[in-house]
Amino acid sequence: MDTCNKISKFMLRNGYECRVMGVPKTIDNDLFGTDHCPGYGSAAKYIATSIGEIYHDARVYDTGMICIVEVMGRHAGWLAASAALPRTVGARAPHLIYLPEVAFDPEQFIRDVKEVQSLTRNCIVAVSEGVRLEDGTFAAENFQSGAVDAFGHRYLSGVGKYLESLVREKIGCKVRSIELNVLQRCSSHLMSATDVREARKIGSYAIRFALQGHTGVMMVFERVSNLPYMVRIGCKPVSEIANREQLVPRAWINKQGNDVTDEMFEYLLPLIEGEVPYPTQNGMPVHFVLNKSIVE
């Protein structure tokens, strides 16, 4: 949005009539000034669906296991928070959720896992890739510098592998880590109908607002109510928004820092609502491809 701000100012200064509109878009959902960002609802739906499936997969086996799922999000925990949603459709997982908004304490993490193990044989953990220690360094940073591959190189692993290693070391039980990786941002076969509808709408409103004379603004969603779910589309000066992050409010994370609260469910559930049918061929989704051509 910073670029949007600069271009808009440049155009105004040079008397060139061009309206510059910012339309938010990020699965990270961390843009300031809007209730949520297009893209987020679909990524959250993929994460929630996957965590539900991982839970049911683990449930089949009688030997207990710790399963750590690493979710995207370097600074904000919005994506990892969506891992909580399967609990509303019968899954008794994940048991623990760690977001970057709260300092991560490896020793407390081990105590948390042990406590879950005292109650149930499987423990599913969702963790943001960006969780940091009290001193501000990424939790996996020390681990990474210690790990060396066959070529003597620093092994760049994520926080999932780090916690897997930590559990193996400190608890010694069966443990696995799963990195949802790029599929959480590109699994278009599992889009949220709400997200897709809103993305189209906020784009068309941006055109309408531009025609009304707005420039240097970002289009935003304002939440009117959760139940029924209602949002209003408006715009805010980019200068008020650029370079600011929207983190998960501390009040939406439980006191112990290992789960989300009811507010998060109320916020999130409407965003993943509805399925989007997609065209298939040979049993696979057909993707719409834009050819990139150089315009002379």
Added chain:
Amino acid sequence: MDTCNKISKFMLRNGYECRVMGVPKTIDNDLFGTDHCPGYGSAAKYIATSIGEIYHDARVYDTGMICIVEVMGRHAGWLAASAALPRTVGARAPHLIYLPEVAFDPEQFIRDVKEVQSLTRNCIVAVSEGVRLEDGTFAAENFQSGAVDAFGHRYLSGVGKYLESLVREKIGCKVRSIELNVLQRCSSHLMSATDVREARKIGSYAIRFALQGHTGVMMVFERVSNLPYMVRIGCKPVSEIANREQLVPRAWINKQGNDVTDEMFEYLLPLIEGEVPYPTQNGMPVHFVLNKSIVE
């Protein structure tokens, strides 16, 4: 199927009238004597869909990248082979596919990647977790013993991480590895309608065959034709089948050992055909849960 064989013989020997029927089920698709196994088509559909999405994700960026996708399969390459399918719906990937049926040569792999890079900026590689070197050891084995984590433990990484490290070392370009992990076996939101229909059918035929007097047999699919797709359900003595693996025929892998041939497409495409609608609640699939109770 070995257990099925033993129980059947025991029952016959002891004059206890109990028919023992084997019904195949494995996403690995490596049971001998049947054209394919229930479960495989759905896993293949998930893998094909994911590879297609990964391709379109990579396509967005102008900086070239090598993307290595690790697919399940310790002994047989059936699952990794399904990565080829997105090519039939417009994806120009994956560029390279490595199966355990052909000895893996790390130096040839690097040459293969370089050749792809000379033609296109992105290179997507699908690799079976079970690829082995000429001497029979797993390709990632040496790598694993070299890697040590922060606790001084052997780092148990997969072949994807190994090849990622190899590319970084030998080519030095941007590279990423993705492990599809357990989601390829448990993503029930993406089942093949053909697979689900056949699974029900082969189960009901097993009952029918048992009532006709068969015992100590495994139910099998026999492929009648690819186009139109037709299978016949029969049974074979478990003694002929147990402890034998069905690998990908060498003729279905290209000469260089880095891709599959047309025969694989003809075999595979019918198995992933059709979508299965599923009940949803709160925007997520609802899973049917069997409570495990101890029968006194």
